[in-house]
Amino acid sequence: MKSRIKKTGMFLLALLLIARLTSAPVFAAEQKFKDVSPKSWFSGYVENLAKKNIIGGYPNGTFRPNNKVERQHVCAMVARAAGIDYKGKVANFPDVASDSEMSPFIAALQEKGIVKGYQNGNFGPKDAVKRGEAAIIITRAFNLKSAGKVSGWKDTAGHYAEDHIKTLASNGIIKGYTDGRFKPNASVSRAELAKMLTLAQAVATVQKAEASHDMDDIAEAQKLIIDVPEQKEKDALDARIHKLISGDLPDIYGKDFTSYTPNPDLWAVIDRTGVTPEMIAADKDEGKPAHGMWGFPDNVEYGQYDFVTIDFYTSSQPEFTYWSLINWYMDMDKYRRVNEYENIEDMYGYAGLQSVWGGETTAITSIWQSEADNGDILTPTCIYPSDASDQFDHEGSGTAMVINHNWQAKHWYRFVLRSYADENDTTTYVSSYVMDLETEEVTLIAIYDTHLPKSFMYNDGQFLENYSEESYFYHRDMYMTNFYARDVHSQEWLSLNTGKLIIGGIGDHQGSYRFSA
Incomplete structure (x- = not known):
C-alpha cells in the first residue's frame, strides 16, 4: 500500500524493552533471522514484510516461522500491511488493557468491522488465529474481491469462512494441502501469514488498478508485484496488469x-507535392531509404x-x-x-x-x-x-x-x-x-x-x-x-487545433507538408 508505517527511535526502543520482557516480536532495520533459511519456501515473504516493518523477530534473532499467531499480533500485522490508521485508538474489550501495546491495532480493525469479539464480550487477544479466521480478516482488511470461481476444498464446504477462503484462493493468495484439504480450523503459522500478507498487498493494488485504470495505480501495483518472491505468483499478477492495459x-x-x-477542424495532407529532386534521387539510391516526409508536432x-x-x-x-x-x-x-x-x-x-x-x-x-x-x-x-x-x-x-x-x-x-x-x-x-x-x-x-x-x-x-x-x-x-x-505534467490535452501543438523541425523538406482547413 502507499502508506508505510514508520516508527520513531523512541518507539522502537520502548518496543524492544517490552519485547525483552514479554517475548513479543521485535523490529530491526535489516531483519535476518537465524531460523529462516534462504532456501525455505517462506524466506522471501518473511524478509519482504520484515523489511517494511510489518512483522518482526524475537530478541534472540529468531523468527519462529512455525509458531501460531495470536489474534492481537494478527491485528498489528494486518493493520500495518493494509495501511490502516491505528494511532491514538483504544480497543473496547474488557480483556484488552486500554494502554496495552496492541490496543490501537485491535481498535483500528474493530472500528472497520474487520474483527469482532466473542459472545461473552471478550476479544481473546492471545488466542491462536485459525486459517479460516485469517482468510476473513485479510479479505476484509484489504477489501479483496473474487477473481473468479474456484472449486474449493472438501473441508471448506459450509464453513463460516468458505466465501472468504474462495476469494483468497481465486487471487492465488492461499492454497490447500496435497490431501485435498484446506484445514480451515488449523492454526495459521507465522510463515503462512507472511505469505498471505505479501500476496494480499500485491493483489489489493492490482484490483485497485483494475477498477480505476489509473496509471499511478498501475505503477503502484507493479511496484508491489516486484516484492512477490515466487515467479509463478509474480507472473500471474503481471498477466493481470498486461490484460488491464490491453484488454479494455x-x-x-x-x-x-x-x-x-x-x-x-484542422487536417493535414502529407504528400510529395513540392519535394525536391534531391529527395527523389535519394529514393533511388540502392540501400538507402528515402528520408521521405519528415516532421514532428513539437510542444x-x-x-x-x-x-x-x-x-x-x-x-x-x-x-x-x-x-x-x-x-x-x-x-x-x-x-x-x-x-x-x-x-x-x-x-x-x-x-x-x-x-x-x-x-x-x-x-x-x-x-x-x-x-x-x-x-x-x-x-x-x-x-x-x-x-x-x-x-x-x-x-x-x-x-x-x-x-x-x-x-x-x-x-x-x-x-x-x-x-x-x-x-x-x-x-x-x-x-x-x-x-x-x-x-x-x-x-x-x-x-x-x-x-x-x-x-x-x-x-x-x-x-x-x-x-x-x-x-x-x-x-x-x-x-x-x-x-x-x-x-504528462498538467494532464492537459494538446492538439493542432488549439495551436498548442505546432508542426516544426521539418528541416530541408518543408515542401513535404501542406495544410488545409
Missing part, C-alpha cells in the same frame, strides 16, 4: 477521447507526453512503404548517473504501419540503442506479447515488435502510444496500439516494461519512408487528423 482499451478510448479531447513549452494519438488515412499502399506515425525519445541521462553506466545512448523509438513485398501488411513498433554496456535494459521478459518480439541489428542495438495486421489503403485508423511511470521514477512502461475507426477493433502491438527512469515521449511525430527502388513512381500520400498529445 475501447473503454479507455471512450474515457480519454470523448471526455477530454477537442474536435479539431516547446512542455515536450513531455504520456498519451499520443493520431488518426490517419492512406490513399495508396505501395509495396515496401513504411508510415511511421509516432516517434519518441527517452532521455537516459539519469539512468547513466544512477547506475554508473557510460556506454548507453539515449533511447529512440517509432511505431507505425508497413507494407512489404507480396502485399503483407504489418504493425510495428521499434526501440533502438536499448542496451547498456552490461546489456540489461531490454530483455525478452520486458516485452509483451513476447511472441511478437524480434531482435534487429540495424540502426543500433535494439528490439523490433512486429505483428501481422491487415490494414488497408483508403481506410481510417487511429494509432496510439501510451506511457506510464511509477512514482519512484524507476520504471517506464510504453505500449502501442492501432484501432480501426470503422470497426472499433483494437490491436495491441507491444508493451515495453522497462526498468528505466521516468522518461516520456519527446518530439512525437510522423514520417514516411519508401524502401522501393521504384518509389519515385509512387504518389505516396497520407491524410492525418486529430493529432493529440496529453501533457
Whole structure:
C-alpha cells in the first residue's frame, strides 16, 4: 500500500524493552533471522514484510516461522500491511488493557468491522488465529474481491469462512494441502501469514488498478508485484496488469477521447507535392531509404507526453512503404548517473504501419540503442506479447515488435502510444496500439516494461519512408487528423487545433507538408 508505517527511535526502543520482557516480536532495520533459511519456501515473504516493518523477530534473532499467531499480533500485522490508521485508538474489550501495546491495532480493525469479539464480550487477544479466521480478516482488511470461481476444498464446504477462503484462493493468495484439504480450523503459522500478507498487498493494488485504470495505480501495483518472491505468483499478477492495459482499451478510448479531447477542424495532407529532386534521387539510391516526409508536432513549452494519438488515412499502399506515425525519445541521462553506466545512448523509438513485398501488411513498433554496456535494459521478459518480439541489428542495438495486421489503403485508423511511470521514477512502461475507426477493433502491438527512469515521449511525430527502388513512381500520400498529445505534467490535452501543438523541425523538406482547413 502507499502508506508505510514508520516508527520513531523512541518507539522502537520502548518496543524492544517490552519485547525483552514479554517475548513479543521485535523490529530491526535489516531483519535476518537465524531460523529462516534462504532456501525455505517462506524466506522471501518473511524478509519482504520484515523489511517494511510489518512483522518482526524475537530478541534472540529468531523468527519462529512455525509458531501460531495470536489474534492481537494478527491485528498489528494486518493493520500495518493494509495501511490502516491505528494511532491514538483504544480497543473496547474488557480483556484488552486500554494502554496495552496492541490496543490501537485491535481498535483500528474493530472500528472497520474487520474483527469482532466473542459472545461473552471478550476479544481473546492471545488466542491462536485459525486459517479460516485469517482468510476473513485479510479479505476484509484489504477489501479483496473474487477473481473468479474456484472449486474449493472438501473441508471448506459450509464453513463460516468458505466465501472468504474462495476469494483468497481465486487471487492465488492461499492454497490447500496435497490431501485435498484446506484445514480451515488449523492454526495459521507465522510463515503462512507472511505469505498471505505479501500476496494480499500485491493483489489489493492490482484490483485497485483494475477498477480505476489509473496509471499511478498501475505503477503502484507493479511496484508491489516486484516484492512477490515466487515467479509463478509474480507472473500471474503481471498477466493481470498486461490484460488491464490491453484488454479494455475501447473503454479507455471512450474515457480519454470523448471526455477530454477537442474536435479539431484542422487536417493535414502529407504528400510529395513540392519535394525536391534531391529527395527523389535519394529514393533511388540502392540501400538507402528515402528520408521521405519528415516532421514532428513539437510542444516547446512542455515536450513531455504520456498519451499520443493520431488518426490517419492512406490513399495508396505501395509495396515496401513504411508510415511511421509516432516517434519518441527517452532521455537516459539519469539512468547513466544512477547506475554508473557510460556506454548507453539515449533511447529512440517509432511505431507505425508497413507494407512489404507480396502485399503483407504489418504493425510495428521499434526501440533502438536499448542496451547498456552490461546489456540489461531490454530483455525478452520486458516485452509483451513476447511472441511478437524480434531482435534487429540495424540502426543500433535494439528490439523490433512486429505483428501481422491487415490494414488497408483508403481506410481510417487511429494509432496510439501510451506511457506510464511509477512514482519512484524507476520504471517506464510504453505500449502501442492501432484501432480501426470503422470497426472499433483494437490491436495491441507491444508493451515495453522497462526498468528505466521516468522518461516520456519527446518530439512525437510522423514520417514516411519508401524502401522501393521504384518509389519515385509512387504518389505516396497520407491524410492525418486529430493529432493529440496529453501533457504528462498538467494532464492537459494538446492538439493542432488549439495551436498548442505546432508542426516544426521539418528541416530541408518543408515542401513535404501542406495544410488545409
